[in-house]
Amino acid sequence: MGELQAVPWALIAPLLLIQLILMVVALIDLSRIHATNGPKWLWAIIIIIGNLLGSIVYFIIGRKQS
Amino acid sequence: MSQFNVLMGKELRESWRSFKILWIPLVFILLGVSDPILNYYLMDILKAVGEMPEGFQMVMPELSPADILAASTGQFQSIGLIVLIATFVGTISRERQNGTATLLYVRPISHMALFLSKWLVACLVAVISVIAGYAASLYYTVLLYGPVQWDQFIGMLATYLLWICLIMAVTVAMSAAFKTVIAATLTIIMVIGGTIFESLIGSFLSISPWKLPSSALSLLSDYYDRTNFILNLSLSTGLLIFFIVLGIFMCQRNASTTEI
Amino acid sequence: MTLISVSDLTKTFGNQTVVDHISFSIESNTSTALIGPNGAGKTTTLSMLTGLLSQTSGSIKMDGVKDMRSVIGFLPQYPKFFSWLSALEYTEMAAKLSGVEAKQARLQSQKILEYVGLGSALHKKTETFSGGMKQRLGIAQALVHKPKLLLLDEPVSALDPVGRREIMNLLKEIQNETTILYSTHILNDAEEMTDQLLFLRGGKLVEKGSLNEVRARFEEPRIKIKFSSQEQALQFASQAELHCNVEGETVFVEIDHDQPTMQQLLNRLANSNFSIESIEKVTANLEEIFMKVVGSHESV
Numbered sequence: 001m002g003e004l005q006a007v008p009w010a011l012i013a014p015l016l017l018i019q020l021i022l023m024v025v026a027l028i029d030l031s032r033i034h035a036t037n038g039p040k041w042l043w044a045i046i047i048i049i050g051n052l053l054g055s056i057v058y059f060i061i062g063r064k065q066s
Numbered sequence: 067m068s069q070f071n072v073l074m075g076k077e078l079r080e081s082w083r084s085f086k087i088l089w090i091p092l093v094f095i096l097l098g099v100s101d102p103i104l105n106y107y108l109m110d111i112l113k114a115v116g117e118m119p120e121g122f123q124m125v126m127p128e129l130s131p132a133d134i135l136a137a138s139t140g141q142f143q144s145i146g147l148i149v150l151i152a153t154f155v156g157t158i159s160r161e162r163q164n165g166t167a168t169l170l171y172v173r174p175i176s177h178m179a180l181f182l183s184k185w186l187v188a189c190l191v192a193v194i195s196v197i198a199g200y201a202a203s204l205y206y207t208v209l210l211y212g213p214v215q216w217d218q219f220i221g222m223l224a225t226y227l228l229w230i231c232l233i234m235a236v237t238v239a240m241s242a243a244f245k246t247v248i249a250a251t252l253t254i255i256m257v258i259g260g261t262i263f264e265s266l267i268g269s270f271l272s273i274s275p276w277k278l279p280s281s282a283l284s285l286l287s288d289y290y291d292r293t294n295f296i297l298n299l300s301l302s303t304g305l306l307i308f309f310i311v312l313g314i315f316m317c318q319r320n321a322s323t324t325e326i
Numbered sequence: 327m328t329l330i331s332v333s334d335l336t337k338t339f340g341n342q343t344v345v346d347h348i349s350f351s352i353e354s355n356t357s358t359a360l361i362g363p364n365g366a367g368k369t370t371t372l373s374m375l376t377g378l379l380s381q382t383s384g385s386i387k388m389d390g391v392k393d394m395r396s397v398i399g400f401l402p403q404y405p406k407f408f409s410w411l412s413a414l415e416y417t418e419m420a421a422k423l424s425g426v427e428a429k430q431a432r433l434q435s436q437k438i439l440e441y442v443g444l445g446s447a448l449h450k451k452t453e454t455f456s457g458g459m460k461q462r463l464g465i466a467q468a469l470v471h472k473p474k475l476l477l478l479d480e481p482v483s484a485l486d487p488v489g490r491r492e493i494m495n496l497l498k499e500i501q502n503e504t505t506i507l508y509s510t511h512i513l514n515d516a517e518e519m520t521d522q523l524l525f526l527r528g529g530k531l532v533e534k535g536s537l538n539e540v541r542a543r544f545e546e547p548r549i550k551i552k553f554s555s556q557e558q559a560l561q562f563a564s565q566a567e568l569h570c571n572v573e574g575e576t577v578f579v580e581i582d583h584d585q586p587t588m589q590q591l592l593n594r595l596a597n598s599n600f601s602i603e604s605i606e607k608v609t610a611n612l613e614e615i616f617m618k619v620v621g622s623h624e625s626v
Contacts (some may be wrong), residue, residue, distance in 0.1 A: 018092055027309065075419075080410060172400040326403070
């Protein structure tokens with residue numbers, strides 16, 4: 001337990017928060033977009049599990065652009 | 067001029083509604099904060115992750131604020147550039163390929179206004195992202211490693227922003243000249259390939275198109291060599307103008323390749 | 327008044343000639359149908375008129391107009407819109423790009439969208455539109471800047487029968503106010519709405535004129551005689567010494583324009599014991615004329 005307390009949460013927290021915001025932005029976009037390349041549920045999983053990279057990959061290749 | 071405003075409005079709307087102007091800065095902020103934090107806590111993290119062998123001692127180099135900003139720049143130069151290039155390399159070619167450009171091109175539009183609106187909005191997103199990324203990096207750097215001189219930081223930032231606008235000019239010009247896949251390949255080879263080439267044998271060259279990021283970093287510390295700074299700055303400015311002119315020309319030339 | 331004149335318009339890609347020295351002119355406030363099978367060069371011709379493609383040789387002239395793009399409205403066969411814009415935003419942008427002043431662009435956009443029946447979908451994103459709605463939006467964006475010439479590429483081919491009917495009615499309404507040039511491979515549509523026909527085949531303009539002119543030129547009048555039984559029909563055909571086609575109880579007799587043949591036929595029928603149900607003269611529809619026009623150049 002001592003190790004957990006040793007983690008400098010005050011410094012790490014903003015990092016986690018920004019990741020969370022990015023994930024939420026990706027999920028909001030996913031819910032509003034008309035069509036994606038591939039099934040939507042798959043992208044939802046990629047965004048949630050894939051963290052930073054998942055969101056980036058969704059925005060670059062997941063969105064169907066026209 | 068009014069036509070340029072209309073096209074500019076269209077591009078801004080697009081980058082807002084596709085969240086480009088939000089998610090790319092967030093990615094740069096994450097890239098910016100990761101190095102100052104990871105480096106500072108590297109020892110603690112290593113200890114927490116695994117048992118160190120008895121008597122194992124790691125000598126951590128003493129890192130200066132300039133070193134940390136250089137590390138963040140390295141992040142922008144790899145993941146950051148790839149994200150920006152991948153996002154904007156289809157900006158003109160994709161519209162031609164999916165046919166949305168057709169209904170624009172049959173109107174009396176100027177290809178200069180078209181190219182400039184595309185490039186400027188790409189620059190806007192890139193510039194906001196880079197500033198956000200460096201601001202985040204700077205915040206943690208000052209907190210954990212010590213102060214950075216303001217004038218030096220601004221000089222570095224301004225120089226790097228010129229670099230990022232050059233990259234966007236190359237990206238959008240390639241998009242004007244080729245189909246998306248070819249444009250992406252060529253831009254990645256030119257930018258990322260060139261950056262790797264520069265890091266390998268750059269020290270033997272006094273000027274090269276890929277020297278601008280290191281030129282920018284040289285402004286942060288008195289130890290770096292700054293002799294060819296102006297020369298590299300001029301070379302990049304020249305290239306920037308060249309790619310804009312090339313892009314406008316290619317827009318015009320390839321208008322007829324739009325899918326009808 | 328002649329709105330646009332095209333002379334010797336030619337387009338080659340490599341060594342393939344897609345449009346081959348075609349010449350025609352279009353009068354103001356008329357509608358012209360560009361007819362031809364797939365690959366005849368219809369879309370290429372329209373692309374040159376819009377300025378998207380530049381011609382290999384020949385000229386396109388419009389009196390007193392420098393940049394033709396500013397007086398043309400174009401609807402491609404499959405119009406593609408920016409999915410993230412609403413119908414109103416899109417039409418407004420289109421109007422402004424064609425030089426309509428901002429306030430006016432908003433007004434004209436609303437008006438034209440109401441007119442094409444998208445009044446209830448002004449603020450809907452175009453990505454949610456059905457095929458028929460997209461075609462309506464396509465017509466709206468082509469009309470919003472009040473063009474002198476409306477170019478439509480296969481305006482109804484991609485639609486289902488209901489959508490096709492609706493768009494045809496809309497076009498017939500528009501026809502009264504502007505000049506239309508449209509391409510089609512569906513001849514019924516052309517028959518419905520046209521002042522001038524242009525038949526295109528293999529890149530060549532093989533026939534042109536009004537529907538009546540073309541019809542008169544290709545008319546081979548036939549007499550359709552219906553007998554009471556098939557035996558009678560066959561018997562008549564074998565004795566007639568005329569060009570006959572038998573279809574069940576019906577015989578189609580090809581006759582020349584000169585009256586004697588017609589007279590002979592009637593005399594023969596009057597003096598025989600055939601029991602006849604009906605006799606009528608058949609005029610060719612556009613489909614048959616089309617097959618003849620296309621067929622007569624098959625050997626070329």
